[in-house]
Amino acid sequence: MISTKEMKLETAPGFQIVDITRKAEDELSNTGLNSGILVLFVPGATGALTTIEYESGLIQDLKDLFQKIIPEGLNYNHDRKWHDGNGHSHLRASLIGPSLSIPFSKGNLLLGTWQQIIFIDFDPPARSRKIILQFMGE
Amino acid sequence: MISTKEMKLETAPGFQIVDITRKAEDELSNTGLNSGILVLFVPGATGALTTIEYESGLIQDLKDLFQKIIPEGLNYNHDRKWHDGNGHSHLRASLIGPSLSIPFSKGNLLLGTWQQIIFIDFDPPARSRKIILQFMGE
């Protein structure tokens, strides 16, 4: 059985890291599926998905890391050409990637105890975002 | 239903970033499937898959980024041992990763409007490449 859902998010301005674990678990419960795969996907080029232990120290460390390896405010070719000031957002999103696959069993996502699913909105402005959740299983 | 396809590509010499979105959509149409998951996979250790807004500014920015964080021409252990001069290609490919999962619904990949699927060939020489596309759905 396949069930395709859309999760909608309103993000605040600036680099946002949002814990979407609870919403994903709720959507899994709604499907009634027992075991299978959840594929999460960001339909956009400036957002990404990964997992992390969601606590404020690491959230800040992750922001610092991106500012170090792909700084905002460099003179990116994308920004010179399109003037939307988010060249860094695109590069960061391509590096982390738009998709994440998580197995579930007995109706639960098989995440670690200290592991949360995060959506990262790398775009500077506040955005209305959606994330696709596709459940495939039995 | 499961359908496994091979996409063949001839890449030019040097670091190549190829938009394969149209080919993936065509293969999806050929399957006749309505909804499910497309898993793309590179069977090789110097290629990778992600998504990006495919425009020339960002393509150059992505090349600049890799040259900054994983430079070509450092004295890599791999190159000293095997003399094939592509240590940087291997590291870049492992960082981005060989697989990408994209949900589809109503016969269409659920990509964003400005989001394309890219195959990155990190290997310096021209190569005959293949990419696996596996569609699973109904």
Next chain:
Amino acid sequence: MISTKEMKLETAPGFQIVDITRKAEDELSNTGLNSGILVLFVPGATGALTTIEYESGLIQDLKDLFQKIIPEGLNYNHDRKWHDGNGHSHLRASLIGPSLSIPFSKGNLLLGTWQQIIFIDFDPPARSRKIILQFMGE
């Protein structure tokens, strides 16, 4: 058909990169499945999965790369707050990601000849680890 397995690993102290290709192929044989998708997933926030040509030169190059872009021993917020000295491990794992999807056909994983599946344990202490392998196919 869906088959969910757990692979258990005991890792040595320090940054470990383990080739799990053979074990994944053995588990695939055990399922009796012919074609489909293997999703591998690390249920934990300091481990990750990708592929590489598994040879000692590249293994060292990959360790050097992580020490360069996300050094151990920086004064991470996570470490100041929780004192477990593994802020770098968390950041590295989030960058590579916890999941990997590999198609299989005719009972074989569709890997390249010189491409191995690796589990990276970024945590400094020796750990008892598990990796989820979920096979979905026919």
